[in-house]
């Protein structure tokens with residue numbers, strides 16, 4: 198984040214040399230055969246400094262690295278001054294330079310550990326108390342709708358960071374949820390999303406949570422307005438809106454103008470990035486679904502990881518380790534993508550969540566100093582919950598032409614040990630088998646032996662697995678709120694570390710603006726063909742085709 202080009206660092210040049218001279222020799226079969234200590238060298242156990250039950254193992258031994266390469270990768274971290282920039286973040290310096298803002302999601306889960314001199318930080322506890330009080334009154338049934346009934350359905354209306362975090366966490370921690378309370382999440386401007394959700398709601402017992410940092414996002418404000426119209430078509434009197442609509446935002450003025458009173462507004466601050474906001478008031482739906490005590494556990498789990506990131510030596514520092522391994526593949530092996538593969542159905546939104554977290558943060562091509570980068574930055578992030586992915590895209594991961602580094606994640610214990618944990622043992626056997634198959638593959642010799650002398654050449658070739666495909670494995674005892682908090686913070690700090698090395702600003706999102714501006718312009722031209730002005734022939738042709746075929 199210094200804004201320097203990564204390629205200027207001497208460690209970068211060293212890594213390029215190491216890649217050029219070594220990469221043909223970096224064969225996992227050989228590396229493991231030669232060194233019985235390889236697992237010992239390249240695994241780390243995380244134990245939260247605050248709570249020993251929040252723990253996991255990171256095995257990164259199945260990566261295409263040696264000790265000198267690992268050392269050079271950590272030299273790159275030192276040379277890029279990641280530790281100095283980390284301190285700037287924790288101190289509240291305005292490291293989001295393009296927007297002149299601090300980056301302080303860590304202050305939302307700080308529990309008075311560090312003094313951070315930024316305005317708003319001293320209001321965090323107050324907002325948490327508000328979340329606690331409100332979530333408890335909804336869960337206990339004390340909060341009543343306009344006809345005196347308790348709330349049994351919540352609808353979070355928000356998009357991007359104001360949607361993905363609450364969706365991911367409420368899914369991930371469903372085992373902790375209040376089962377007689379239904380939570381829906383409406384994000385898309387497509388009327389179908391709201392209409393299909395409202396079909397499942399009763400205006401007398403539904404609470405709408407309007408989540409928008411800016412409170413100007415077109416999708417959210419349009420959905421919220423239509424939801425209010427739907428509500429008022431039954432409730433009639435506007436005075437009832439107060440019992441059924443609350444807002445989570447930094448923009449008090451826009452919230453009040455929408456008709457939500459300030460006591461029903463949960464505040465946060467401009468130093469909370471949208472994709473880092475689940476720890477803030479944006480987490481209200483999480484607190485309602487899993488209860489405030491569990492929400493606080495989530496925050497504490499993340500705080501433990503913050504402490505680890507801030508104090509652990511680089512060679513023990515898990516976010517740093519994940520970050521440098523990512524750089525090794527992204528920048529030296531030319532890998533374009535990175536897979537997140539949780540072997541836990543509860544984490545089925547984990548990759549979706551980090552698509553925004555990673556790609557909106559590090560999908561940049563100029564440095565903080567405005568220089569065009571001549572190297573790759575953020576990877577394309579994708580994934581699915583195991584074992585579903587195995588029956589979908591793993592073919593390409595195992596035998597395709599692309600190198601796709603992957604992180605496998607799994608809990609040792611399931612929340613649902615049905616059939617005497619048979620399901621879970623099968624799930625975990627896949628979790629152990631896939632990284633093994635990716636790393637070690639199956640040689641032609643092995644295939645021939647298996648198929649016998651009559652096998653055709655094409656059949657033999659088609660059954661060979663090249664192997665040498667790298668992965669990390671993260672194994673934790675159980676998916677608890679605190680463990681989830683630690684895992685999310687682990688990836689947040691990985692993204693931070695990579696952003697600093699690439700010299701980019703991980704905390705703005707200018708790339709989402711242009712499409713929004715053009716859509717606004719087009720919206721005003723949709724009525725009549727003669728209004729369609731100022732576009733290329735393709736866009737004009739498409740809009741004309743729509744105008745010919747629409748039937749309102």
Ligand SMILES: O=P(O)(O)OC[C@H]1O[C@H](O)[C@@H](O)[C@@H](O)[C@@H]1O
Pocket residue numbers: 356357358359408409410411412413414417471472557706709
């Ligand atoms: O919460 P808001 O202000 O409605 O923004 C929702 C989303 O909008 C844009 O896509 C980006 O700025 C995202 O980072 C943000 O999460």
